[in-house]
Amino acid sequence: MTDATAPETATPPLALEVADLELVYKVRGVDRPVLRGVSFSIERGHSYGLVGESGCGKSTAALGIVRYLPRNGRITTGRVSVAGKDVLSLGGSGLRDYHARTVSMVYQNPGSALNPGMRVGAQVAEAFTVLGVHRKEARERSQDALARVQIADPSSVMDRYPHQLSGGMQQRVVIAMALAKDPALLILDEPTTGLDATVEAEVLDLVANLQAELQTAVLFISHNLGVIAKMCNRVGVLYAGRLVEEGPVETVLQDARHPYTVGLLRCIPRGGVRKDRGRLDTIPGFLPSLGATIAGCVFADRCALADDRCRTEEPPIEAVAGDHLARCFHHERAQELPREQVANIALPAVQREAPPLLRFDDLGKVFHQHGVDIHALVGVSTALWPGETLGLVGESGSGKTTLARTLLGIIGPTSGSVELEGRVLAPRFQKRSRDDLRSIQIVFQNPDSALNRRHSVQRILLRSMRKLAGIGGSEAQARVSALTERVRISERTLTQKPVQLSGGLKQRVAIARAFAGDPKLVVCDEPTSALDVSVQAAILNLLVELQAEQGVSYIFISHDLGVVRYISDRIAVLYLGRLMELGPADVVFDGPHHPYTEALLSAVPTIDGGGRERIRLAGDIPSAAEPPSGCVFQTRCPRKIGAVCETTEPPLVEVEEGHLMRCHIPLEELRALQAKGAPPARETVAQ
């Protein structure tokens, strides 16, 4: 209109601008820098991803922006402005207003973000009443807000308590609340990390749609590069509190220019890589300890390209090409980062003519809960040969863990039995002999919980040696030394307690404990889910090495399909306690596969982008207490063919050699269907 306003409308204010943010945590009286001069900005309607391994400052950055820092955290210098408003100078009512109207945050665990004692409707309404909306109107608007996050029956959901909703539904409710104020900035901190793949895909789709619709700026924090690739326009890579690389997502992921980003991308098992075709890259060394003073480049200690200059002089962040920035003197050579020399190992082929190590027939488990029968496992049978890895895949509630626990004897099966080398094992471990106990061991998901925090590593391993191998005294000492060498932990670690070790080292100790008695089968229950990708790669390499050396078999449970494909010889796909598909890893992944497997695979966001077209599964996983009639997958199956699916449960048949499937559609037809691409989405079933 007038000249004075013209420049303003021409350059809309950035939704978020962070400039030179320095943030410290005071620990034992000393200020330890956590963020070191972080700068980035997000335009309205754009989304920005922050990635990096744990401890690099991602979440701290978010807390700093929202001004939710813990009491010992302090922003020393820098500027944060949201929608053109300076955030750091806000106090009292200004800050309250900022939280109420301008910024929203969604956390990883929706269960703890919702008040368990308050009905969903009342909680969502609060998000409106805080804006000054009248009670009655707030309730109506809550209903609309829930409908907007694609909750099928908002009014019934509003009358429920959070614990009555599934994780995916809870996260939708949280997102609905976050968007109630139409925020200028929405921060999502690992919003789908706790969710199943198919649910994650749905929540991500929802966020993407809403963002496009509302033109909200999004700051997306995740350790999962695939999720970032799917969701964001730009990405920033944090390492030790420094932004080491920044740029458009495709550019950064396809042509990374900082050695850390390059290393991170190489750690991830993808593109069909398998244990017998190559090792995984790792990033040697450790993250600098919190608040360490670093003279040169923060990554120099772990970088194979580092020279003297890198160790003494801090590289500036500079443009590599266009708006792609990297903080490295050698960014031109970053892609040539030498691979860590890990010797390739020869994995002996699995001898399937030999008798199997483990065989279980028609395993079933029924839990009785509050008078309801829950069929956690229904007629699962297969066998496992020495040196073989069987991957178990399926969403939560599919029976993966129940199956693993039944094999270990933690749970006694309701029907069926487990045979080890031709002998029937006692159903419960209490009745098993020492030899049987040492033969089947387990590596748990969370090493913090798996190791006694009051015991030294030495004590943990010696005790296992004594109980499992029946060895004591100096011989046990010698065997423990040999064991630590095999799992690559230093002798010095032996005197330490778990709390003094990093996550990766703890998991190595847990693996050593499982291997103390030379097991024949080790159940790995999500052994790398709690670890960062670089550590995950090292642990997977270790498991493969141990398999090559000792011919041990694994049952490997993971929700990360890339990891499962890497380590497994055969894969079993479970759904509602039933085996839906079983076959060699490549066959199961490459297809033709069971419609459920197809949906699972399509739900995983990949770094390389593009890839498969997403298949939308209708609704939530049905309750195992009332499984659907006929084929248990028919309520969600996008390839359902008709009444036969509802009335008859398809048998598990061998459709080709070594490939079993439970589906009414013949293999050739599946092949043709799946070659044509994703089926149209079915309508969401009302709650």
Add this chain to the structure above:
Amino acid sequence: MSTAEVTTAAPTRSEARIARSERIRLLLRSPTVIVGAIVVAFWVFCALFPGLVAPHDPIFDNQFPTGLSPEWSHPFGTDTNGRDVFSRVLAGSRNILLIAPAATLLGTVLGTILGLITGYLRGVVDDVMSRFIDAVMSLPLIVTAILIVTAVGKSGNWVVILVIGLIFAPVVSRTVRAAVLQEAELDYVQAARLRGERAPYIMASEILPNVMSPVVVEFTVRLGYAIFTVASLTFIGFGVQPPSPDWAAQINQYWTFVDPYWWMTFFPALAIASLVVAVNLVADGIREVYER
């Protein structure tokens, strides 16, 4: 790589020790803990060396005028037998400081064992024992104590220690059981079972070290209650008898003369209160530091 390992390992090496000294540092930083500790230390000193602090013999120096109200030479006055109340109060902590900690220790040990068993074994054992514990806990403490002491028919120190220990054990076991329930869910307990460990080993060697924090806290908190309970029992006439200078025994002896001889009751009562409050101040500090 090796350098990175050294730099990250070096600070963590003494992490456990730092945590311990950090706890002590936090304790010493709290003024209430300091005040409480000084008062407790004072009474412990008096119990150990009554001769060094009391100006007169608490039992045999009875040559003073009887019933003197507090004055300069007898700051707490004299009693009806012509003894210096100040000396008697200073000498009166001995018995309580012997019985209360011993009883608390007994109660804590028994309670911890009960808590481990009920919390780890669960099932029928837990159901039966817990109902029994509920029953014991629903009885009023002092009445139960009187009942048992009367039933036993003797009233020596050992009986009092035993009775208080037995009464406290269920209370302690509740706290320990809750901690054990949480701990038993952790995977290291499952790992121990899967290598064929028996229940006693798992309870004593795996779980117990991890529930020591609540046990320590429970001990200090119970100690305050125990002092009060010992005093109450002595007051009613169980435990030590006059002419012992024990605080509660003094109150028992003189409370009927409280008007006008208030000082004979007031100062021993004040002494009991000071000890209970001081112990609770320290207990609060310890709880805060341990439950952080």
